[in-house]
Amino acid sequence: MKIGLVGFAGSGKTTVFNSLTGLDAPVGFGGDVRLGRATVPDDRIDRLSEIFSPKKTTYAEMSFADIPGEHGAEKTGLSQRTLQQIRDQEALCLVVRDFPNPALDTDPDPTGDVVAFHTECVLADLDIVERRLERARKEQASAQEIAAFERMKATLEKELPLRAVPEEELDRAALAGYGFLTDKPLLVAINREEEKAGEEIPPDLTDRIEAIKAAGMSLSASVEAEIADLDPEDQRAFLEDLGLADPALSRFIRTAYGLVDLISFFTVGEDEVRAWTIRRGTPARKAAGKIHSDLERGFIRAEVIPFPVFMDHGSEQAVKEAGLLQVEGKDYVVSDADLVCVRFNV
Numbered sequence: 605m606k607i608g609l610v611g612f613a614g615s616g617k618t619t620v621f622n623s624l625t626g627l628d629a630p631v632g633f634g635g636d637v638r639l640g641r642a643t644v645p646d647d648r649i650d651r652l653s654e655i656f657s658p659k660k661t662t663y664a665e666m667s668f669a670d671i672p673g674e675h676g677a678e679k680t681g682l683s684q685r686t687l688q689q690i691r692d693q694e695a696l697c698l699v700v701r702d703f704p705n706p707a708l709d710t711d712p713d714p715t716g717d718v719v720a721f722h723t724e725c726v727l728a729d730l731d732i733v734e735r736r737l738e739r740a741r742k743e744q745a746s747a748q749e750i751a752a753f754e755r756m757k758a759t760l761e762k763e764l765p766l767r768a769v770p771e772e773e774l775d776r777a778a779l780a781g782y783g784f785l786t787d788k789p790l791l792v793a794i795n796r797e798e799e800k801a802g803e804e805i806p807p808d809l810t811d812r813i814e815a816i817k818a819a820g821m822s823l824s825a826s827v828e829a830e831i832a833d834l835d836p837e838d839q840r841a842f843l844e845d846l847g848l849a850d851p852a853l854s855r856f857i858r859t860a861y862g863l864v865d866l867i868s869f870f871t872v873g874e875d876e877v878r879a880w881t882i883r884r885g886t887p888a889r890k891a892a893g894k895i896h897s898d899l900e901r902g903f904i905r906a907e908v909i910p911f912p913v914f915m916d917h918g919s920e921q922a923v924k925e926a927g928l929l930q931v932e933g934k935d936y937v938v939s940d941a942d943l944v945c946v947r948f949n950v
């Protein structure tokens with residue numbers, strides 16, 4: 605599960621990547637694709653940790669790939685190599701430059717960059733769809749398959765992303781192998797100069813982002829990089845000075861987590877308070893397998909307390925006494941922020 609940071613040269617991808625992962629990749633260079641892991645901030649875990657004072661607190665994690673932009677190339681051109689790197693990602697965060705970069709001779713043009721990137725992705729997808737459609741017709745593929753590709757072609761010709769095609773109209777499992785760029789969930793991060801870090805995204809840009817079925821947020825990568833270097837006390841003062849409520853990076857990671865339909869369930873105790881990552885819709889037995897394969901194999905039942913119920917009562921014992929402990933079987937669909945205790949026997 606990887607989220608790719610993508611965008612044109614010098615937009616701040618590596619600066620964002622370093623703040624996310626705590627790594628120290630060189631900025632201002634391009635270079636190779638880099639991988640790193642980021643902790644998913646979660647105030648529910650913070651609160652559980654305060655209650656249990658465990659020996660260890662473990663947050664969820666997710667992986668990011670920093671995909672360099674192309675230097676020297678016209679910004680409307682993404683090479684086959686870059687396109688392939690982007691195709692390998694499960695979801696995309698487009699980092700868009702909205703600050704003057706002295707190393708580049710163009711003024712920031714965030715709206716233009718969003719449009720240009722989207723157009724590149726549309727053309728790359730259209731290329732695959734047209735070729736596949738031609739072959740499908742020649743080989744007399746099923747009417748259903750031809751119809752699906754025609755639907756995709758019509759969508760892309762309107763410069764709409766494949767994300768715009770409703771779930772029931774495309775068999776996405778069958779299309780997974782193509783890695784269509786415009787079908788990947790997209791978060792557009794407008795990387796703004798320091799003074800504008802806390803301002804709303806201008807309406808024309810918001811409209812653009814909505815039109816391509818993406819989520820949008822603004823941040824200032826250089827502010828985030830500075831914040832990451834401060835201790836918590838100083839962080840708060842620094843944010844207040846800039847008129848910001850919270851580090852944008854936390855919001856960024858949480859948005860990216862939701863973008864790929866990930867949720868967390870929790871295990872709690874004196875040893876460890878921990879968040880586990882699953883896809884939305886995962887049944888209890890499979891979720892138990894995240895913790896240990898024995899728990900999946902020998903699954904008997906899951907004892908579940910939704911986080912708000914736990915907080916209302918303050919302890920597992922109090923929840924039990926109130927008759928609110930949920931005893932669930934293997935097919936129970938785990939919800940975000942469920943406290944789960946798996947009973948098993950192997």
Ligand SMILES: Nc1nc2c(ncn2[C@@H]2O[C@H](COP(=O)(O)OP(=O)(O)OP(=O)(O)O)[C@@H](O)[C@H]2O)c(=O)[nH]1
Pocket residue numbers: 611612613614615616617618619620630631632633634635671672673674703704705795796797798823824825826827
């Ligand atoms: N003022 C300002 N400068 C920034 C910001 N984000 C990045 N920069 C600077 O812009 C330059 C490029 O940043 P990078 O993070 O290397 O950009 P990139 O998108 O990784 O670039 P490539 O990998 O070459 O495509 C560096 O000199 C950064 O210090 C920002 O929010 N504000």
Ligand SMILES: [Mg+2]
Pocket residue numbers: 617618619630631632633634635670671672673
């Ligand atoms: Mg870079």
